[in-house]
Amino acid sequence: METSVFKDKSAKPDAIRLIKAIGDTAKSWEAIKKHIGENYGAVNEEWKFYGASSGWTLKALLKKRNLFFLTPLQGYFRVSFVFGDKAVAVVEKSDLPKELIGTLKSARKYAEGRGIRVDIRAPNDVEIVKKLIDIKVQN
Numbered sequence: 001m002e003t004s005v006f007k008d009k010s011a012k013p014d015a016i017r018l019i020k021a022i023g024d025t026a027k028s029w030e031a032i033k034k035h036i037g038e039n040y041g042a043v044n045e046e047w048k049f050y051g052a053s054s055g056w057t058l059k060a061l062l063k064k065r066n067l068f069f070l071t072p073l074q075g076y077f078r079v080s081f082v083f084g085d086k087a088v089a090v091v092e093k094s095d096l097p098k099e100l101i102g103t104l105k106s107a108r109k110y111a112e113g114r115g116i117r118v119d120i121r122a123p124n125d126v127e128i129v130k131k132l133i134d135i136k137v138q139n
């Protein structure tokens with residue numbers, strides 16, 4: 001699996017570098033932030049370095065609550081969620097793609113919950129992430 005394009009621990013990314021790295025999908029990132037802002041309040045962004053093999057990841061928070069992690073890749077980005085049991089049950093009953101639901105159901109369960117990743121390469125991928133954000137916030 002691809003890892004962050006930002007690998008240098010000494011060079012903390014910023015918004016300009018993020019936009020350059022993810023290219024045209026920067027519009028999708030803005031749409032996701034707009035959705036959160038309009039429905040739940042401002043998203044707080046916190047860059048974290050998780051090691052040389054993972055690189056820098058952007059942690060998106062609503063107040064102090066983790067919403068998801070954004071991994072910048074070359075020309076696109078990946079959004080990673082962790083859902084508790086209640087949210088997993090809501091995802092299972094949703095109209096999200098069956099493959100995504102199956103992946104979440106079969107994901108290994110940790111104390112924090114089950115994880116799912118969505119690659120954002122096209123504008124229609126944003127709608128999936130918006131639904132997952134809504135489920136995460138409401139559950």
